[in-house]
Amino acid sequence: MCTHIKYKPYPTVKLENREWPNNTATVAPRWVSTDLRDGNQALANPMGIEQKISYFKILVEFGFKEIEIAYPSASQTEFDFCRRLIDEDLIPDDVTVGILTPSIERHIKRSFEALQGAKHINMHLYNPTASNQREVVFNRSKKEIIDLALEGVVIIKKEAEKFKGDVVFEYSPESFSQTELEFALEVSNEVIKAYAPTYKKPMILNLPNTLEASSPNIYADRIEWMRKNINNIENVTISVHPHNDRGCAVASAELAVLAGAQRVEGTILGNGERAGNVDLITLAFNYYSQGIDPRLDIKKVDDILNRVTAISGLSVQERHPYVGSMIYTAFSGTHQDAIKKGMHHYKQGDKKTWNVPYLPIDPQDIGRDYKNSIRINSQSGKGGVTYILKEVFGIDVPNEMQAKLTQEVKTISQERGKEISNEELFDIYKNIS
Numbered sequence: 163m164c165t166h167i168k169y170k171p172y173p174t175v176k177l178e179n180r181e182w183p184n185n186t187a188t189v190a191p192r193w194v195s196t197d198l199r200d201g202n203q204a205l206a207n208p209m210g211i212e213q214k215i216s217y218f219k220i221l222v223e224f225g226f227k228e229i230e231i232a233y234p235s236a237s238q239t240e241f242d243f244c245r246r247l248i249d250e251d252l253i254p255d256d257v258t259v260g261i262l263t264p265s266i267e268r269h270i271k272r273s274f275e276a277l278q279g280a281k282h283i284n285m286h287l288y289n290p291t292a293s294n295q296r297e298v299v300f301n302r303s304k305k306e307i308i309d310l311a312l313e314g315v316v317i318i319k320k321e322a323e324k325f326k327g328d329v330v331f332e333y334s335p336e337s338f339s340q341t342e343l344e345f346a347l348e349v350s351n352e353v354i355k356a357y358a359p360t361y362k363k364p365m366i367l368n369l370p371n372t373l374e375a376s377s378p379n380i381y382a383d384r385i386e387w388m389r390k391n392i393n394n395i396e397n398v399t400i401s402v403h404p405h406n407d408r409g410c411a412v413a414s415a416e417l418a419v420l421a422g423a424q425r426v427e428g429t430i431l432g433n434g435e436r437a438g439n440v441d442l443i444t445l446a447f448n449y450y451s452q453g454i455d456p457r458l459d460i461k462k463v464d465d466i467l468n469r470v471t472a473i474s475g476l477s478v479q480e481r482h483p484y485v486g487s488m489i490y491t492a493f494s495g496t497h498q499d500a501i502k503k504g505m506h507h508y509k510q511g512d513k514k515t516w517n518v519p520y521l522p523i524d525p526q527d528i529g530r531d532y533k534n535s536i537r538i539n540s541q542s543g544k545g546g547v548t549y550i551l552k553e554v555f556g557i558d559v560p561n562e563m564q565a566k567l568t569q570e571v572k573t574i575s576q577e578r579g580k581e582i583s584n585e586e587l588f589d590i591y592k593n594i595s
C-alpha cells in the first residue's frame with residue numbers, strides 16, 4: 163500500500179548567494195510569548211481570567227517584554243482578561259501587550275476596545291494566504307485575499323490614530339509555510355505599502371511556519387528570500403512563528419534567525435495546537451549555552467515551570483532539553499567516568515569556561531546540584547561508583563577494591579533489575595571492605 167504517494171515534496175527555494183549558512187548567532191532574538199493565545203487555544207479547558215492573570219505575571223517575571231495576551235474578539239473571557247490587566251495596572255511600562263485579530267472590522271474594533279488604556283500595544287492582523295485556504299476555505303482569488311488584508315490595514319490605521327498609547331502593527335500572511343513565495347511577497351509588499359512604516363512607526367512582518375512541512379533549511383531559505391525581496395525593509399522587523407509539526411521548530415527558529423529573523427514567537431514548553439509552537443525554553447537555553455545572553459531569567463526556570471504547569475496542567479517531560487529531571491544525570495559507566503574526570507578538572511581550574519563532557523550546561527546555573535549527575539545501576543562502572551562514594555560520603559575507595567566493588571554493585575543491580583541508591587551503595591561498600 164503506497165499511501166505516501168498522496169503527499170507532495172515541499173518546494174525548494176531558488177536562492178542565489180545563500181547567506182544564512184555562513185552566519186553565526188551573536189545575540190538572542192526578541193522573544194514573544196504567545197502562551198496566553200496560542201497556548202491557551204490549544205488547551206482542552208482554556209484558562210479562566212484568574213489563571214491568565216497569574217500566568218501573565220509569571221511571564222513578566224521570567225523577563226518577557228512582548229506578550230500576546232489574547233484574541234479578545236473571540237470570547238468574553240479574553241476580552242475581560244485584557245480589561246483586567248489594564249484596569250488593574252498590571253502591565254509594566256516596559257512590556258508590550260499584543261492581540262491577534264482577523265481582518266474583520268467588528269473584530270478589529272473590539273480588539274482596540276479591549277486594549278484601551280494600555281501604554282504599548284501590538285495589533286496583530288492575520289489572514290491565511292496559502293492556496294488551500296484561498297481556494298477552499300475562503301473561495302477568493304489572490305486579488306481578493308490581498309484586498310482582505312488591505313481592508314484590515316485601513317481599519318487598523320484609522321483606529322490606531324484614535325488610540326492613546328503606542329501602537330505597533332504586525333501582519334502575518336497566515337499559512338505562509340504553504341503559500342507560494344511570490345504570492346507571500348506580493349501580499350506582504352501590498353500590506354507594507356498600505357501601512358507605510360517609517361523609522362518612527364516601524365511594523366512587524368511575521369512569517370509563520372503555520373504548518374511545519376519543510377526541513378528547517380528550507381524555512382531559512384524562505385525567510386532569507388523574503389528579507390531580500392520585501393520593500394522598505396529598514397522599517398520592517400522580520401518575525402517568525404514556528405510550529406513543530408515535523409518536530410523541528412527549534413531548528414527552524416534558529417536557522418530563521420540566521421537568515422534574518424529578529425523576533426521569535428513561541429510558548430513555554432512548546433504548548434500550542436497539534437505538535438505545538440516553538441519551545442522558547444529550549445531556544446533560550448540554546449543561545450545561553452553558546453555564551454549568548456538569553457534575555458530570560460533562566461536561573462528561575464524550575465520555579466517558573468512549576469508555576470506554569472500548575473496552571474496549564476502540562477508536565478515537563480523528564481528528557482526535556484535543559485529542564486527535564488534527567489538531563490544532568492548519567493547511568494552509563496563511560497559517561498560517568500568522563501563526568502567525574504571533567505568535574506574534577508573544572509573544579510581545579512578557574513571555573514570560567516564550562517567544558518564538562520555530557521553535561522550541556524552547568525546544572526548549578528539553574529539551581530540544580532551535582533549530586534544527581536551520576537546514578538548507579540548495572541550499566542555503571544568504577545568511575546561512577548567511586549565518584550558517589552567520594553562526593554556523598556567522603557570515601558576514597560582504594561584502587562585494589564574498585565573492580566570488586568563495582569562488580570558487586572552491577573550484580574546486585576542486575577538481580578534486582580533496579581537502580582542502587584547512594585545509601586545502598588554505601589552498605590555494599592561496607593560489606594566488602
Ligand SMILES: CC(=O)SCCNC(=O)CCNC(=O)[C@H](O)C(C)(C)COP(=O)(O)OP(=O)(O)OC[C@H]1O[C@@H](n2cnc3c(N)ncnc32)[C@H](O)[C@@H]1OP(=O)(O)O
Binds near residue numbers: 203
Ligand atoms: C493559526 C492560528 O492560530 S490563527 C488563530 C486562530 N484562533 C482562533 O480561531 C481562536 C478564536 N476564534 C474564534 O473564537 C472564532 O473562530 C471567531 C470568533 C474568530 C470566528 O467565529 P465564527 O464567526 O463562528 O466563524 P468560524 O470560527 O467558523 O471561522 C470561520 C470564518 O472566519 C473567516 N476567517 C477566518 N480567518 C479569518 C481572517 N484572518 N480574516 C477574516 N476572516 C477570517 C472564515 O473565512 C470563515 O468565514 P465564513 O463563515 O464566512 O465562511
Ligand SMILES: CC(C)C(=O)C(=O)O
Binds near residue numbers: 288337372403
Ligand atoms: C496567526 C499566526 C501568526 C499563527 O498563529 C500561525 O500561523 O500559526
